[in-house]
Amino acid sequence: MSDLAGEAARILRLQADLVRAYEDRDLAAMLAGPGRVEELRSRFGPDSSFAETLTGLAVAARFLARLASGDAAQVFAALDDIEATMATLPQDSLTRKRLQDMVRALVPMRGAYERHVRPTGDAPPVRLLDLDKLRYHALFDDVPPIERAARFARLAQIVGAMAWEYPGMTSIEIGDLRHAVDAAPPDDVHLPLYLTRLGEALVRRADLIRSRTGRLRLMESGLRPPERTARRSEAEGIATLERAVETAGGPGAPHWAIAHVALSRGYRQAGRRADARRAGLEGLRGHAWRVLLQSHTEAATAALKYATTDALEVAEWHIEDGDAEGAAAALDAGRGLILYAATEMRTIPDRLRAAGAADLAARWPDGPLDGIPGELRKAALRELSAPGGLLDPPPVAEVRAALTAVGAEALVYLVPAGAAVIVHRDGPTDILRLPGLDDPPVETRRPSDSTREIVPEAPDSLAQLCDWAWRAAIGPVLAAVPAGRIVLVPVGELTRVPWHAARGEGRYAIETHAFSYAVSARMLCRTTNVSLDGPVLIVGDPDTGDPARDLPGARAEALAVRDIHPGARYLGRLADGTASPEGAGTPDEVLSWPGGILHLACHGTVREGTGAHDTSYLKLSGGRLAAERLVTGRATTSPGLVVLAACSSSVSGRGWDEAFSIGTAFLSGGAGAVVATQWSVPDEATGRLMVRFHRHLRTMAPAEALRRAQLDALPEAPSAWAGFVHYGA
Structure with a gap:
């Protein structure tokens, strides 16, 4: 194969990978796209005959990465990126024309978002003339059926955003979605999504007709639909949503969760409460699949954006209907999915062998979890996704x-x-x-x-x-x-x-x-054993390179805890501030500890975010130990007990997952029990509490030892003891 043909083949493979990632909603692959394109561009150089094609591919990859983030503002901010790239391309460039098509579709969508979804006060109105132009192009341009369907779906998304302010436009939205459904070929992976959105719009119109406010607003628009119209719209909406569910495929399909949850809402509105609860729980299985599929924490965070809210909504239905066991299942289905994924991915080979898929288990790599290929993850999930299996909360x-x-x-x-x-x-x-x-x-x-x-x-x-x-x-x-x-x-x-x-x-x-x-409950069932037998590692106020933030109380605490455990290894700084001869207290030293008890008295930090950066971590010598590293790296340590005498070590900063923290991440790695903190704790009082805790630990289990230490501290203010919590056995 010539060099030119080889370059073309590599570009086509990358394009195909990005398309497949988008269609499968493989968020990790979408987020990795820009890096892969830039690597290809650097290999080919600026004089390559494919430089212009790669420029367009880079813009598309950045757009997909922003789409994967789940942040609508970031998605629409991509317009500036697209327009800046267009300015560098010749007027007759095919790449420029394709980028112009993206701009033409995105500008009205951004306007609808800014004006009707996130009002800014000075956002320009979405012009009906612009919508008519988009509709004309969707109807009459010579494009493949898949593209025609996509154009009508984008148009409906704009109109749907406007319909919240102008209810009369709901019927226009429904009309555009009907066009999308009719245009989409049977093998279009987005057909279940178009059906779902059409069904939702039909059900929403029925609710709008029945509501007093909706009737008044419709009357203002000159519309007086009778009740039978509402019943007809609702029935058609539910039938359309049932078709969406049938078309979606299994829980691994990109639109499985959204179709089921939308159907459950339709059932609920129609008074079919048992059907709503059943469909809602089934939809939550799709959220678990999406998170388990992702290879790193940023992608998993994006995948669970709607999991927690959907699970809470379904749980509230069960509570309202008095179904306690169903409520527990729904609540658990949306809890701690990043940690659950990390925990279960380490057990996949054993699960596969138990399921009779030894060949698949043999392909599972021994390296870090973020190195497991997406196709291999999908194959394992397909094998283990039967009801009552990997995707479901424990009975x-x-x-x-x-x-x-x-x-x-x-x-x-x-x-x-x-x-x-x-x-x-x-x-x-x-x-x-x-x-x-x-x-x-x-x-x-x-x-x-x-x-x-x-x-x-x-x-x-x-x-x-x-x-x-x-x-x-x-x-x-x-x-x-x-x-x-x-x-x-x-x-x-x-x-x-x-x-x-x-x-x-x-x-x-x-x-x-x-x-x-x-x-x-999932994680509790995985952490039912704790053994304090084994060596003890204590890390006291390691030198982080910031002399203004020394913790003398933590140092004194760690040395006192060492005295309680004869033979313990001590890392960090001694009472005079010099380094312990046994070690400085680095992340690698902590991660290589074989078991027993691990006690860290140091700085802890939490920073809110959903991206690739660390959100919850301990500051150690030579660097940080982050929750993100614990859940993606291959587990190298499984202490019976981890004690984190550091600030906010049980607080999550990771987007929509309130259970993700440095403390709970240790559980996903195999720790039997964890003691962590809910806020910024006082240095000296923490030292006193931890010494009491370790003394009680000699004769009782961690949970009771912490309780006894806190009871000892009751004469002090709650700030001295209430911030500490126990997880696990």
């Missing part, structure tokens, strides 16, 4: 077995909508109505670049939060679970509340009950 019987293993009485989901779903170890799962939960006073508890220094809330603010926690939830929960240990799974904003420090009736909750926290 109640398995959760009860896990509760028995860790010595707990109940697993309690705290739901922002105003309820607790309680899975009892002995007895039926039930629902406890808690109307006070819908407005938690936690605005000041958002992730920040925190350090182990002071508590960000004023003492009286924390005290008020503890009082609210008792009134809103813990008082009634303790009445329902009168004795023993409780495992809490708070959802959404409720993850930021120190429920174990709830105060009422003259006492704190931990005075009568032991509390643990869990990422999800």
Whole structure:
């Protein structure tokens, strides 16, 4: 093959890979696209005969990467990138023409977004003339059926955004979507999406007709549709959504989740409650597939954008209908999916062998999880996606077995909508109505670049939060679970509340009950064993290169903990500030620890984000140890207990996944139990608490040892002890 033919073949392969990534919604491949194009451009050089083609491909790859991020503002910001590239190309360039087509489609969509979805006050109106031009091109341009369908679908997306302000345009949106569905060939991978959006629009129109506000707004538009029109529109919408589900394929299909959840909403509106719950749970399996498919944390974050909100909505339906076990399943289906994916990917070879797919198991690489090819992931998921398998939360019987293993009485989901779903170890799962939960006073508890220094809330603010926690939830929960240990799974904003420090009736909750926290029932079932046998590693105030942020209290704490565990290895700095002869306390030293107990007294940081950067990490000597590294790297250490005496080590900064933190990431790597913090903890008080904890640890399990240490600290302010939480066994 000539060099020219070889270059063309490489470009065509890359184009095909990007198209396949888009059609499969392989977000990791979409995010990796720009880097692959730039690598190809650097290899060919600026004088290559394909330089112009690669320029266009680079723009398209950057657009797909922004699309994968799930951030609409970033997607529409790509217009500036496209227009800047167009300015560098000749007027008669084919690449320029293709970019012009992208601009023509995106400009009205951006206008609709800025004016009707995210009003800016000065956004220009979307001109109907522009929409008519787009419709004309969609109807009469000589383009393949797939492109014609895509044009009508983009047009409907613009009109749909406008319909929220001008309800009369819903019928226009429906008309454009009908054109998209009619134009799409049967093998168009986007047909299920077009059907879903058409079904949603038809159901929405029925709801609009029936609502008083909708009737008034439609009357203002000169429309007076009768009730039978609403019934007809709703019935057609549900039938269309059922067709979307049938067309979508299995849970691995790109539009499986969105089609099922849309159908469940249609059923709910039509009063078919049992069907709505069933379809909703089925749709959540698709979200699990999408997250498990991704090869790195940024892509997984984008994949779960709607998983948590969809799961909460489906759970609320079950709660409303009194289906406690279904509510627990729905809540768990959207919880901690990044961590669950990391945990399960490490077990895939064993699962495949148990399923009789030894050949597939043999192909599974031994390296980091982010090196597993997407096609191999998909093949494994197809093999393991039967109902009750990898995509589904554990059944109640398995959760009860896990509760028995860790010595707990109940697993309690705290739901922002105003309820607790309680899975009892002995007895039926039930629902406890808690109307006070819908407005938690936690605005000041958002992730920040925190350090182990002071508590960000004023003492009286924390005290008020503890009082609210008792009134809103813990008082009634303790009445329902009168004795023993409780495992809490708070959802959404409720993850930021120190429920174990709830105060009422003259006492704190931990005075009568032991509390643990869990990422999800899935993760609890994977962390039911803890062994403290083995060596102990203690890291005390490692030198991070920032002398202004020394932690003398952490240093004293670590040295005191070393004295409690004779023979422990000590890394970091000694009392005089010099480095320990046993080691500086680097990330690699921590990750290579073989087991036993791992105690880190150091700085912790949380930064909000959804991209490729680290969001939750410990500052160690020579660099950081991030949650992102723990969940994508091959597990090299599985301590029985990890103690993170560092700020905000149980706080998530990763977008829509409130369960993702440096603390919980250790669980995904195989740790049996983790002690971590909910906010920026005070240096000296933390040292006192940790010394008490390790003394109690000599005679009792981690959960009870932490509780006893916190009881010892009750004479101090809650800021001295309430920030510490226990996960696992």
